[in-house]
Amino acid sequence: MQSTAKEITDLEILSLIKETSSLDEGFRALMQKYQEKLYWHIRRMVYEHDDANDVIQNTFIKVFKSIKKFEGKSKLYTWLYRIATNEAITFINKKKRKKTASIDDDSDNGVSIQLEADPYFDGDKVQLLLQNALSKLPEKQRLVFNMRYYEEMPYRDMAEVLETSVGALKASFHHAVKKVESYLREADNY
């Protein structure tokens, strides 16, 4: 009997992908196992669904092209997260460059306008405020905050994804929390 995506282990996925005859089956299983986690990871970084959709597709195409080179030195899911993170950062930087070149720069307003216009966002006032506070953080701190606060990822795995030390990540999360707290207090909304 064929195993379902939820039951399948990373090792089984990789052995399916190794054989050309079962490559499709293996890759489909990999997608079904990790696409939701990776999508939300990307969505938190880029905010809009359409952007997240583009980035997740590029991520999986990149994964497909390089999966045979995966040596198993790290966990499969941290490797996937690393690719997704890099793709999202590349996308954000490209978008920033376009925005800098454009006259219509609304960076002072945070992401409120962007999220309110997104048909796939229906968060309440506090959630919108929190997203606004996060958008003011430096990219790396925002990434660390999202991975820890929303995804509840262990520091050790975060260190593997972001290729940095656990100590540095803890410090980064600490700074991020303090900044968010201060922003929310100023807004006097929670």
Place this chain on the structure above:
Amino acid sequence: MDLEKNLKDELNELSPSLSRLDNKEGFQLPPRYFEKLTEHVMHQVNADTESSTEAQPASWQQSLANFWTTLWQPRLVLGMATVALLILAGTFFFNNQTDNDSMLALSDISDEELSEYLVDHLDGFDQELVNIMGSPTEETLIPSSINDDVLNEYFETVIDESGTNVLNELL
């Protein structure tokens, strides 16, 4: 020491007010998004794989056929013909110029100088070539400026130097 603290405990220490918030974001998705995403990506990667397989040459015969087809493309043929024509024209032009130059140089030499040169270097000419060019006449070999006495003297000298064996062979 436990390095991996529970998130709630960690947030309680860092910011009690933030830890009281629900960590949900309010982001939504189109219906059946992930099913469609899998199918879309699988379709895309399969299309990429097929196109890259098609791009690879199957064999050397196919490569040769491709090369031959490329070689006979009208634009390439026209280019090659133009180059060949230019080379031919160039060769013809430069050859003509060289012939004209030699003719001009020869016209500067007087008949007397030529005759002297030929007499002095008669032994240096290829006998077969001389035969091919046709039998020389007395007029062409012996210039009119040489009188009979000089000629007789020349023949006696040649006979003396050649010896009787050579004369017998010639006769």
